[in-house]
Each structure stands twice: as C-alpha cells, then as structure tokens.
Amino acid sequence: MVEPLRWQIGTVIAIRRQTDRVSSFVITLPDWRPHRPGQHYDVRLTAQDGYQAQRSYSIASATDRAGEVELGIERIPDGEVSPYFHDVLVEGDQVEVRGPIGGYFVWEPGMGGPLLLVGGGSGVVPLMSMLRARHAAGDGTPAVLLYSSRTIGDVIYREELERLAATPAGPSVLHTLTREQPPGWDGYARRVDADMLREAAARIGGLDAGPLAYLCGPTLLVESAAAALTDLGMLPARLRTERFGPSS
Amino acid sequence: MQEPLVLDANAVAGELAEMMGVDITAYLARCAHCGNRDAIGSLRAWIHGPGVVLRCVICSEIVIRWVQTPNGPRVDLRGAAFLQPR
Numbered sequence: 001m002v003e004p005l006r007w008q009i010g011t012v013i014a015i016r017r018q019t020d021r022v023s024s025f026v027i028t029l030p031d032w033r034p035h036r037p038g039q040h041y042d043v044r045l046t047a048q049d050g051y052q053a054q055r056s057y058s059i060a061s062a063t064d065r066a067g068e069v070e071l072g073i074e075r076i077p078d079g080e081v082s083p084y085f086h087d088v089l090v091e092g093d094q095v096e097v098r099g100p101i102g103g104y105f106v107w108e109p110g111m112g113g114p115l116l117l118v119g120g121g122s123g124v125v126p127l128m129s130m131l132r133a134r135h136a137a138g139d140g141t142p143a144v145l146l147y148s149s150r151t152i153g154d155v156i157y158r159e160e161l162e163r164l165a166a167t168p169a170g171p172s173v174l175h176t177l178t179r180e181q182p183p184g185w186d187g188y189a190r191r192v193d194a195d196m197l198r199e200a201a202a203r204i205g206g207l208d209a210g211p212l213a214y215l216c217g218p219t220l221l222v223e224s225a226a227a228a229l230t231d232l233g234m235l236p237a238r239l240r241t242e243r244f245g246p247s248s
Numbered sequence: 249m250q251e252p253l254v255l256d257a258n259a260v261a262g263e264l265a266e267m268m269g270v271d272i273t274a275y276l277a278r279c280a281h282c283g284n285r286d287a288i289g290s291l292r293a294w295i296h297g298p299g300v301v302l303r304c305v306i307c308s309e310i311v312i313r314w315v316q317t318p319n320g321p322r323v324d325l326r327g328a329a330f331l332q333p334r
Contacts, residue, residue: 101271103261105289244255
C-alpha cells in the first residue's frame with residue numbers, strides 16, 4: 001500500500017528566471033516521490049492569521065532527478081501565491097507542498113503516440129516535462145510541440161527547445177507569436193487555429209495516424225484547440241486537456 | 249480581468265487524493281445522466297463554490313461533488329453510474 005499524499009515542507013534550492021514573468025523553482029523534498037511527466041504539485045501558503053491560499057503548479061523536470069522537483073511558475077500580478085514566489089522567496093526558503101499529483105494529464109515513454117503537444121504561455125511547462133522525459137529515455141515516439149506565446153521574450157525554454165529539436169529523433173517545435181513578432185520572424189503570427197493544428201499534426205504523420213494530444217494553457221486556447229481537433233476528426237478519448245483557470 | 253471559473257478535474261486531484269487515499273483522476277467514471285464514460289480527470293471542475301462540483305463534459309450534469317465540513321469531507325457520487333479503477 002502506497003502511503004497517502006501528505007503536505008510536506010520543501011526547501012527552495014534554486015530559482016531560475018526563464019522569462020520576465022516565468023521562473024523555475026527547484027525544491028528539495030524530504031519525502032520525494034518519482035513523478036510522471038505532466039503531473040503537478042499543490043503549493044500552500046499560510047498567513048500568520050491562519051488564512052491559507054493554495055495553487056497547483058506543473059512539474060517541468062524530467063523524472064530522473066531524485067530528491068528534487070522543478071516547478072514552473074508564472075507571476076500573475078494580482079495573484080495570491082505566485083507573486084510571493086517571484087517577489088519574496090529566495091533560495092534556502094521553505095515552502096509547503098503536496099505531490100506529485102494527477103494521473104490523467106500524463107504522458108511517459110511507452111505510452112505511445114504520435115504525440116501532438118499544444119501549449120499556450122506557461123502551459124508549456126508540463127509538456128516540457130514530457131519532452132525532457134522522452135529525450136532522457138531515448139524514446140523515438142514522433143512528437144510535435146505547437147507553442148503559442150505573446151512575444152518572443154515570453155517563450156519559455158526557448159534555447160532548450162531548439163537543442164531538443166536539433167537532436168536525432170528530436171521533436172518538431174512550431175512557435176506562434178500572437179501579439180508581436182521580431183523582424184524576420186518565420187513562425188506563425190496568429191492564435192492557434194485548425195490550419196495550424198493540421199500542419200503541426202502533419203509533422204508526425206497527420207491526424208490519420210491517430211495521435212495522442214495534450215493541450216495545456218489558458219482556457220480559451222485549450223477549448224478552441226480541442227474543438228478544432230475534434231472537428232478535424234480526432235477522437236475525444238485521444239485528447240487530454242489541462243486548462244489554466246483563475247491561476248493566481 | 250474576466251476569469252473563467254471552470255477547470256479540468258485534474259486540478260483538484262490533490263484534494264481528491266487526500267480524501268480518497270488514492271489518486272482517482274485516471275479512473276473512468278460513467279455519467280449516470282447521459283452514459284458518457286471518461287477519465288475523472290477530464291470532468292469539468294467548478295471550484296469556487298462552497299464545495300467542489302465535477303460535471304460531465306458531454307451533458308454538463310453533476311457526476312461527483314464534495315464539501316469539506318468540520319467533521320471531514322462528504323463526497324456525493326450519485327451522478328456516477330460506476331467508477332472503473334485502472
């Protein structure tokens with residue numbers, strides 16, 4: 001019998017700025033458990049008067065770093081939890097966490113594919129964990145990441161994605177920048193739509209190859225992409241979603 | 249900013265796991281109202297009420313809901329015809 005999940009106190013050992021609004025927080029845990037790519041941790045803050053605020057943050061790390069976990073956290077200006085992480089927390093501080101959690105939005109080597117990953121903003125974090133795990137395992141499942149950001153400066157893991165894409169059997173990585181594009185930009189420059197999804201799927205054998213799709217990001221992006229994919233004939237059972245709602 | 253109130257049930261997996269002793273978001277649930285069968289993690293979660301309500305993605309009826317009371321949680325599963333562990 002596996003011990004039930006409990007809240008525990010972790011220690012932040014590294015904070016890595018990824019973009020203006022997103023940082024990675026590496027946390028060591030006394031009761032660490034291996035996670036599956038796509039899972040998340042709950043984080044809980046308690047004020048002196050006992051008031052508690054809790055949020056879920058996706059795991060960015062692959063599964064090979066025993067004892068520690070890397071969470072990708074976007075700073076939401078009027079949020080209750082994320083500004084504390086970005087503005088107050090320093091390396092060496094302690095935080096209360098519970099995880100890893102979630103057996104549904106999970107992909108790991110051996111689960112098959114082809115893999116159609118669609119991420120918006122910090123919704124790329126759990127998809128990054130999947131791509132890192134795929135790479136670490138030498139898994140050759142065809143994979144494509146369609147990644148929507150506002151501007152080039154908002155692209156998280158940009159260099160690592162380029163490196164992954166350049167490896168043999170690396171994933172295809174397609175970017176779209178919805179708000180502003182740098183000079184000479186040759187990627188997409190609009191919101192994710194049916195044409196874009198069809199072109200992304202073409203990199204992994206097309207929708208006829210029966211891909212497994214994982215969609216993560218703001219609710220609007222996830223819902224429009226899910227609707228477009230089912231309109232294009234994808235079976236709902238092959239499609240998993242993770243909406244970011246009021247993720248403050 | 250207008251914030252959507254609905255999430256995927258995967259977002260409340262931690263609270264569910266704490267109540268049930270095991271993560272059930274990968275279990276299948278059959279909606280007692282329309283018969284759709286899908287993973288619990290795919291249900292739509294309304295989390296801003298006094299309790300949590302998980303609704304069917306097809307017919308929007310309530311499949312699972314719970315509330316935390318001073319005497320512990322109360323989980324209402326009437327909207328699920330069955331759960332299928334996997």
